[in-house]
Amino acid sequence: MTFEEKLAETIALLHKIAGEFSPAVFANSFGAEDMVITDLIAKSQANIDIFSLDTGRLPAQTYALMQKSAEQYPSQPIKVFFPQTAATENFVNQHGINAFYESVELRKACCQIRKIEPLKRALAGKKAWVTGLRREQSPTRTDLGNQEYDSGNGLEKFNPLIEWTEKEVWAYLRDNNIPYNALHDQHYPSIGCEPCTRAISIGEDVRAGRWWWEDPANKECGLHVKK
Numbered sequence: 613m614t615f616e617e618k619l620a621e622t623i624a625l626l627h628k629i630a631g632e633f634s635p636a637v638f639a640n641s642f643g644a645e646d647m648v649i650t651d652l653i654a655k656s657q658a659n660i661d662i663f664s665l666d667t668g669r670l671p672a673q674t675y676a677l678m679q680k681s682a683e684q685y686p687s688q689p690i691k692v693f694f695p696q697t698a699a700t701e702n703f704v705n706q707h708g709i710n711a712f713y714e715s716v717e718l719r720k721a722c723c724q725i726r727k728i729e730p731l732k733r734a735l736a737g738k739k740a741w742v743t744g745l746r747r748e749q750s751p752t753r754t755d756l757g758n759q760e761y762d763s764g765n766g767l768e769k770f771n772p773l774i775e776w777t778e779k780e781v782w783a784y785l786r787d788n789n790i791p792y793n794a795l796h797d798q799h800y801p802s803i804g805c806e807p808c809t810r811a812i813s814i815g816e817d818v819r820a821g822r823w824w825w826e827d828p829a830n831k832e833c834g835l836h837v838k839k
């Protein structure tokens with residue numbers, strides 16, 4: 613399949629989602645893939661709302677990209693969801709500001725408060741959600757398809773870039789002058805919260821910089837885990 617055919621299929625899938633699974637939303641975490649989808653939704657005018665989760669611990673470069681994105685795509689506002697104040701305060705006051713380094717349990721508890729609970733609110737009442745996942749990205753993502761039922765959240769989940777290669781993502785970003793996270797130029801292929809993301813070295817897996825102190829088999833925050 614040529615890249616043009618792949619691109620046409622991706623756009624057709626976005627229109628199908630908008631037509632058959634309305635209301636549908638796209639979860640934008642401002643990674644390279646997510647900027648491709650943002651651009652495709654804006655240009656194709658597929659009726660898919662965009663939201664983002666602000667965990668309160670994102671890198672400054674991600675906030676800069678949020679702002680740039682709002683300026684480049686004024687017709688495509690991105691609704692931001694924040695963690696619940698009381699739960700965040702309780703967790704931090706009980707376990708400390710950087711408790712996620714202490715154990716997988718505390719790391720998952722932090723992700724639950726700062727990501728999973730806000731995600732549930734963002735997905736409430738929706739028929740489908742769209743993500744920028746690609747099969748190549750992680751050992752936990754090798755069996756993904758472009759559509760699956762998300763039983764944990766009770767709605768359809770679409771991964772329109774599942775077959776895209778990293779090279780195709782970057783070619784699309786550059787050819788279309790799409791803004792991207794400045795950390796990508798500093799060897800951060802995968803970007804999450806600032807304290808839980810580091811740069812990787814040549815030859816390391818693209819998600820090696822996420823929760824780098826944990827076993828690779830556990831390295832999902834819960835947003836994309838199958839129940």
Ligand code: SF4
Binds near residue numbers: 723727804805808
């Ligand atoms: S990635 Fe780190 S800081 Fe962000 S929610 Fe998860 S544990 Fe907390």
